[in-house]
Amino acid sequence: MEFELFKFSANIKSDIFLKDPESSQLGSAIISQSINLIYDIGFEEFNFRKLSQQIGTTEATIYRYFENKHKLLLYVTSWYWCWVEYQLVLHNTNIVDYNVRLKNAIKVLTVPHDHQYADINLQNLFNIICSESCKSYLIKNVDDLNKYGVYYNYKKIVAIISDIILKVNPAYKYPHMLVTTVIEGIHHQKYFAEHLPSLTDKTDDPDYLINFYYQLAITAINLK
Amino acid sequence: MEFELFKFSANIKSDIFLKDPESSQLGSAIISQSINLIYDIGFEEFNFRKLSQQIGTTEATIYRYFENKHKLLLYVTSWYWCWVEYQLVLHNTNIVDYNVRLKNAIKVLTVPHDHQYADINLQNLFNIICSESCKSYLIKNVDDLNKYGVYYNYKKIVAIISDIILKVNPAYKYPHMLVTTVIEGIHHQKYFAEHLPSLTDKTDDPDYLINFYYQLAITAINLK
DNA sequence: AGTTTAATGATAGTAATACTATTATTATTG
DNA sequence: CAATAATAATAGTATTACTATCATTAAACT
DSSP states (O other): OOOOSOOOOOOOOGGGOSSOGGGSHHHHHHHHHHHHHHHHHOTTTOOHHHHHHHHTSOHHHHHTTOSSHHHHHHHHHHHHHHHHHHHHHHHHTTOOOHHHHHHHHHHHHHSOSOSEETTEEHHHHHHHHHHHGGGGTSSTTHHHHHHTTTTHHHHHHHHHHHHHHHHHOTTOSOHHHHHHHHHHHHHHHHHHHHHOGGGSOOOSOTTHHHHHHHHHHHHHHTOO | OOOOSSOOOOOOOGGGOSSOGGGSHHHHHHHHHHHHHHHHHOTTTOOHHHHHHHHTSOHHHHHTTOSSHHHHHHHHHHHHHHHHHHHHHHHHTTOOOHHHHHHHHHHHHHSOSOSEETTEEHHHHHHHHHHHGGGGTSSTTHHHHHHTTTTHHHHHHHHHHHHHHHHHOTTOSOHHHHHHHHHHHHHHHHHHHHHOGGGSOOOSOTTHHHHHHHHHHHHHHTOO
């Protein structure tokens, strides 16, 4: 009999999938292998035929779980935001200082703490979050999808961190803007550091990103 | 006989195209109509067949100008950065205060000043820059493309504004990071305001974005 | 144990996409 | 007016993004 403090289970809107991938081993394989395959070949080159070959199943079977590869990306990014939510709870329980909470949040958003969770490679996941996650909403049918609540998990993280900001300064006017600027900024800087270094300023300090965005945020928030 | 103070001509790396679209009327139509068509249907739905029908030419002809639709997007985004460079010159000539220069730069990045240039709809262009431009580098072959200098125009804008920042504070450590955070932030906030409003904080003030990012930048830069 | 039900595998097929190739026609240049 | 280049017209191919069908296996119920 196992004893678990937190049982992590992704809380993802059912409109994203046709059949819940958490309901079967094959479903789990679809998610974990998608992450690895998208990491290897990129989302544009990724398709259900290649994925089915990697898993050892058929294209038709994967289509029973997801309508198309875009919905799968939506699932993977939602899973990531669930994971972040879980990490935020872990890192911020019993922390009373909201400045520290904010810094911890930025820390969670900047590095994947662990290497592996169940069969999911968190390093690969974080990598594709940086390079592919914005493709889940930068699409023509974003408004339709949004009606079905498919961006719920991202919005929730933004709301949680916005609330921390408002605890630091209840009069601050732009908490959501600041949060999304920091989140998307982190993703971009990670990507630039790897591929377009002249667009960023990577240093030897492993915490340079955390420090940059924490400084940016905290000074903006405390501006009178 | 026409008299022009500035003759605007895009300075775009020839590796992006097969045949220079500025060299013919058809080429110009390819660019201007691409912008309108991508604006209408989004980059994923956009293809050379639809574009050729809109222009009244054939798919094969467009393929003589561009290898594929991704290169065309690269051309359009590069054209935008050329336009921004031109606007920066226009707005910052004779401005001595570098704080003002920075604010003007952010202004240029936030709103398309004019409505139309030649046959190009600048409103549509700016709109697709916000939603599609990051797809020009968030791709698997980014390193190959980068070797050919296809991101030259974006890098140049980042360098120009970074230099302004360094004039404000020569000791500032992260000028490029700050500039790309602001640029990509502006694009995201514009998009969120239109499609995912709970991720941003749009106000009645038409200058709220300019003010937010100028404040953010200037306080970060002047931090001792 | 045996029957129903559900999930997956195997296979096939279609419409659309992303091109490439070929030849004819028109426009431009020398 | 000839030569050259650009475009139009047409056709064709490989791949992608699915959908459909039916056989097989596994799970669940009685």
